[in-house]
Amino acid sequence: MHNKYHYEGPLPLGSVVAHNCAGAGLFVATHGEEVAWRLTGSEENGFYTLCIVGPNQQTKRFSSEATAEGRRIIGRDVLYYLREAQGFIRVGKWGSLVGVRPTKLFHKLWDETGKAGVAAQILRDRYDISLEKLSILQSITELQRPWVAVDEESDRRISVYGGIPFCESHCTYCSFPFGLVQQYNRLDEFVQAFVQDASQLAALQREFNLSVDSLYMGGGTPTSLNHEAFEKVVEALAMLRMEGKEFTVEAGRPDSVTPEKIDTMLRHGVNRMSINPQSMQDHILKAVGRAHTAGAVVDLYDYVREHTSLAINMDFIAGLPQQTMSDMQENIKFICRTMPENVTIHTLALKKGSPLYDMRETALLPEEGQVEEMVSYAGEYLRKIGYVPYYLYRQKYMTGQMENIGYTLPGYACEYNIRIMEERQTIVAVGPGSSSKWMRAPEFRQLQLHTPKDVSVYIDTLDTLLAKRRERCEQFWEA
Secondary structure, X not given: OOOEEEEEOOHHHHHHHHHHHHHOOOEEOOOOOOXXXXXXXXXXXXXXXXXXXXXXXXXXXXXXXXXHHHHHHHHHHHHHHHHHHOOOOOOOOOOOOOOOOHHHHHHHHHHXXXXXXXXXXXXXXXXOOXXXXXXXXXXXXXXXXXXXXXXXXHHHEXXXXXXXOEEOOOOOOOOOOOXXXXXXXXXXXXXXXXXXXXXXXXXXXXXXXXXXXXXXXXXXOHHHOOHHHHHHHHHHHHOOOOOOOEEEEEOOOHHHOOHHHHHHHHHOOOOEEEOOOEOOOHHHHHHOOOOOOHHHHHHHHHHHHHHOOOEEEEEEEEOXXXXXXHHHHHHHHHHHHHOOOEEEEEEOEOOOOOHHHHOHHHHHXXXXXXXXXXXXXXXXXXXXXXXXXXXXXXXXXXXXXXXXXXXXXXXXXXXXXXXHHHOOOEEEEEOOOOEEEEEOOOOOOEEEEEOOOOHHHHHHOHHHHHHHHHHHHHHHHOO
């Protein structure tokens, strides 16, 4: 059973409560659910007060000024209190820092102070971040700095995301918008809509003289489409490709990839491919609902290496059901043998909406100390054999408040991953369940447009969505 909380009080304080309760592993209660923790906030005479009542009616009060800094202080105290009350390590290596993009915050402080070292010291003083995490943050932001720098042409340089929301099976840890491709009876209409979506964006690219730095086709699993449908969506997105630029396709499940689909990628300029084992142990793959074996990963990897020059990314997850340290060591040995250009080590995030959230297998999840050991071991070993960390992000409900880190061999960093995480370049999306964000220096405030997660709603409202996207483009580039 997952601990739930309920909050009542001022909205600005509630936002801070939500982030820090998530950091402490508490899920917000929906109507009718049993509540373990009740949090009540108030604002009076320029001060916030937050009262917490726990499972055994233990009560704790926090108070601070009704300012952004006051909310941060209350959030920090709430996080530490709730973690300690549940038997976790009171102060983790990330201290009181919550949020998805710590590197984005580092870049912002670097801009404001002019020095990476000063930015690091501010983060340590303000959030109690460990020297280990600060070192990783600083090394990543220094590597990323050429991509986040602003020049005169940056206003019309964009990246493009194409979303294919289908898989052939549902991983138990996944809560992303998706559908089982074999069960969707409007697939031809989806492909037609996706092509129309990409075609309109290609017209906007010409009209507004836009340069596309990187293309990324994700999902879901794009290669779960049949060969004909896959050919059409890759060809549609390739209309936006510029010579010599990055074009990545997620082909995460080896059972969904064929030589014909690989040939399609090559003919349309794809130069990067993700093969995502998540684990190289068959019993773990079965436990999380992946319909392939570790042997199939090896076969696909060998085929791609023999027949293409594609740069390859591989994802692995720490914290899966039944996983042990020896399993992670086996994963790293596989990486040492194969040396893909990119490796991402994810920490399991337990999310509402994923099958794992409601399954008994949660009792088989390793303890946070074990997961932290796995993540640390993977990072240390990857750096030892020549990889460097190049992007990082965090999610709610991650085991031990840890992180996901992408590692790269020198010279092979995936530009799109940097662009999407640091939010300093306009990214325009094609497909359902995706988000377009128009951004301009120096504030990098976002003009946004979100498409429906429901594929049928996306198809049926496409003309309206495309009209809105044109309006956003005109608003942004003709202002």
